[in-house]
Amino acid sequence: MFLNLEPLYSSIVENIKERVSKLARPPKLAAVTCQPDPSTLSYLRSQEKQAKRLGIEFAVYEAPKASDLKLLLPKLSADDTVNGIFLTHPLPSDISELEAVSLISPEKDVEGRHPISLGNIMYDNPIFPPCTAEAVLRIIKYVTNPSGKRITVVGRSVTVGKPLSMLLLQKGVDATVTVCHSRTKDLAEITKNSEIVVVAIGKAKALGKEYFSSGTLVIDVGINVENDEIFGDVDPSVAEICELTPVPGGVGRITTLVLMEHTVKAAEMARKY
Amino acid sequence: MFLNLEPLYSSIVENIKERVSKLARPPKLAAVTCQPDPSTLSYLRSQEKQAKRLGIEFAVYEAPKASDLKLLLPKLSADDTVNGIFLTHPLPSDISELEAVSLISPEKDVEGRHPISLGNIMYDNPIFPPCTAEAVLRIIKYVTNPSGKRITVVGRSVTVGKPLSMLLLQKGVDATVTVCHSRTKDLAEITKNSEIVVVAIGKAKALGKEYFSSGTLVIDVGINVENDEIFGDVDPSVAEICELTPVPGGVGRITTLVLMEHTVKAAEMARKY
Incomplete structure (x- = not known):
């Protein structure tokens, strides 16, 4: 069956609205885009709508x-009216991801891409983990207690697989974590022996029923566009035997909320200084 | 059998000596200790001896x-004559590990404890990974090609387990990595199904033969002192069926060399500015 994430979604929305109402002024999220083409601008418009609905300036x-x-x-990092900085892909070819995100002040790194944000997770001190990784952790905790469970993460990206594995290993979360990727042998053997599987490989419907034991919780992080349709990394037929997050409307929807929540958190932290 | 790490040790020593000889002046390692008791000072003396032998000021x-x-x-971080900063344990009780290491300039963080150093590993850009984690990676690569192998790391510390798992997932290393810890169920089932097992839990002789399949490569990170004797985390009898690193004289000995090598690297990087 497909997981119903509506109650989780609503509870995060309520929490954000309540926290925003307590701030002296609305938090502000600055979106930076290097390639302002129609599809990027349309994506930013949908983010803007979500932000406004929650009382966040965009x-x-x-x-x-x-x-x-x-x-x-650096200018936005130094601007006291800006609380969070959000950088869309792709970047210009003459600057690396690491070089670009290192220019963002860690206090405003609401996407969790600065190396300090990633390192803080290893210290069990996740201030701003990458939004998608945090969204997956929220969904897992919403469904079950991950302590002692065998969780396999398929994909080793710096935005999902790697930081998520560190979040799952935190004290108090306590999962046993395996990270697999394109060089993994016998992937199906590993995923079939897992109680929870997170798939973040960016390939439409790449993992079918043959990869999962029935009853597994499967978190599908993929958002792949093919012929104007959106597909996850997991074949929808997996929902016949597993608890599966829907695509669209699953991880991606929670991820946008986490970005907004981080912006509120950054504003709350800034008020303390 | 016990692994003979002498050729690896010698090759690192030679590499360090050659690099030191090319520097305009000897690299300098600053050791900071908060509890200068006899055992800490004796430990520092042995580090100093090793540094001097390699041409490094200490x-x-x-x-x-x-x-x-x-x-x-901050003073040592700003001092141009200092290339690396090394901080012994324990710290005073009124400062956290994270707070203390964040005061070290990342350019001199030769122990790899600053959150930036840890975050850089996730970007496949390990400038200064924690010395023990890097020593384990060196030993594994010395023995075999880890690509596609199932490697289990037992222990989730910020100095070994977590950063080592990120090093093993780097592109070009390409291991499939599982991290286990005190909350893991059926640990033996997982370690028995691994081609390589790294044990870093800090408990003398905690894992015996029942945890390993014969022929497994076992890296013992433990250095536990009991009744003036030093024991690893793995029972020495495991060497009867596995390739096992010795304790003492195994991972710890390579770790000290990695600290010295990082100091040389910091000096080389400083010369570029």
Whole structure:
């Protein structure tokens, strides 16, 4: 069956609204885009709608070249009216992901991409974990207690697989974690022996029923567009034997909320200084 | 059988000596200790001996209180004659590990304890990984090609288990990695199904032959002192069926060399500025 994440979604929305209402002024999220093409701008408009609904200000900045980015990110980092900085993909080819995110102040790194944000997770001190990784953890905890469970993460990206594995190993979460990827042998043997499987590989319907034992909790992180349709990394038929998150409307929907919640958290932290 | 790490040890020593000889002046490692008791000072003397043998300057600084540490670490970080900073345990009770290591400049974080150093590993850009984690990776690569192998790490510390799992997932290393810990169920089932097992739990002779399939490569990170004798985390009888690193003289010996190598690397990087 497909998991119904509505109650989780609603509870996060309520929590955000309540926290925003306690702030002296609305939190502000600055979205930086290097490639302001129609599809990116349409994506940003949907983020803006979500932000406004929650009482969060949203402003879009364009930085087409690496040199623009190198001026803009430190400027927004120093701007007291900005609480969170959000950087869309793709980046200009002459700046690396690591170089770009290192220009964002860790206090405003609401996407959790700065190396300090990632390192803090290993210290069991996740201030801003990557939003998708945190969304997956929230969903798992919403469904079950991960303590002692065998959880397999398929995919080793710096936005999902790696930081998620560190979140799952935190004291108090206490999962036993395996990370698999394209070089893994006998993937199905490993996923079949897991109580929870998270799939984040970016390939439409790549994992079918043959990869899962019945009753497994399967979190599908994939958002793949093919012929104007959106597909997850997991074949929908897996829902016949497993608890599966839907795509669209699953992890992605919670991820957007986590980004907004991080912006509120950044605003709360800024007030303390 | 016990692994003979002498050729690996010698090759690292040779590499360090050659690199030191190319520097304009000897690299300098600053050791900071908060509890200068006889056992800590004796440990530091052995480190100093190793440093001198390799042509590395070694100076000991005492900072008994948190307030001393808060002055000393930024001062050493700003001191151009210091290339690496090394902080012994235990710390004063009124400063956290994370707070203390965050006072060390990432460019001099030769122990790999700053959150930036840890986050950089997730970006497949390990500048200074924690020395023990790097020593284990070196030993594994010395014995075999880890690509596609099932490696289980027992222990989830911020100095070994967590960063080692990230090192093993790097592109080009490509292991399939499972991290286990005190909350793991059926540990033996997992370790028996692994081609390589790394044990870093800090309990003398905790894992015996019943945990391993014959022929497994077992890396014993433990250094436990009991009645003036040193024991690993793995029972020595495991060497009858597995390839096992010796304790003492195994991982610990390579770890000290990695600390020295990182100091040389920091000096090489400083010369570029």
